[in-house]
Amino acid sequence: MSYPVQGACQCGNVTYTLNQTPKMVIAxxxxxxxxxxxxxxxxxxVVSNEDIEIxxxxxxxxxxADSGNKNYAMFCPDCGNRVYHFNPDAPSTLKLxxxxxxxxxxxxxxxxxxxxxxxxxxxxxxPKGVKVFDKQP
Numbered sequence: 479m480s481y482p483v484q485g486a487c488q489c490g491n492v493t494y495t496l497n498q499t500p501k502m503v504i505a506x507x508x509x510x511x512x513x514x515x516x517x518x519x520x521x522x523x524v525v526s527n528e529d530i531e532i533x534x535x536x537x538x539x540x541x542x543a544d545s546g547n548k549n550y551a552m553f554c555p556d557c558g559n560r561v562y563h564f565n566p567d568a569p570s571t572l573k574l575x576x577x578x579x580x581x582x583x584x585x586x587x588x589x590x591x592x593x594x595x596x597x598x599x600x601x602x603x604x605p606k607g608v609k610v611f612d613k614q615p
Contacts, residue, residue, distance in 0.1 A: 483586050487559035492534035494561065496586070500525050505589035507598035514560070518599040521587050522563070536561060545614060591615075
C-alpha cells in the first residue's frame with residue numbers, strides 16, 4: 479500500500495489525505511455503531527492527528543458512551559457523512575477515529591480487531607485471524 483491515501487464525504491465538500499498507515503482498524507459491533515452505520519458494524523481507522531490532513535467545513539455532534547467517555551463526531555453539514563470521532567478528554571492520546579469514506583484503496587480500512595461482539599448480529603461471522611473482544615478492550 480502506498481501513501482498518501484485520499485478520501486471524501488459523499489458530496490465531496492470534506493476531503494482528507496491520510497499520510498500513514500492507521501495504528502489499527504476496528505470493527506465495532508455495539509448497538510450504537512450499528513445505528514451510526516446503518517449496518518451490522520462500524521469500521522474505524524485510528525490515526526494520529528499529524529498523519530492526516532482534512533479540508534472543508536465540519537459540524538460537531540456529541541454523546542456520552544456507557545463507559546462515561548465523551549464521543550464527539552465531526553461530520554459534513556451538507557451530506558451528513560461522519561468523517562471522524564474523537565475524545566476531547568484524552569488530549570495526550572488524541573487520535574482521529576476516521577470513518578471509511580471513499581478512500582482510494584479500500585484495503586486501508588480492513589479491520590484487524592472486532593469489538594463488542596457480544597452485541598453483533600447473529601448472522602455475521604467474524605473473520606478468522608483477527609483479534610476479538612466481547613466488549614470494549
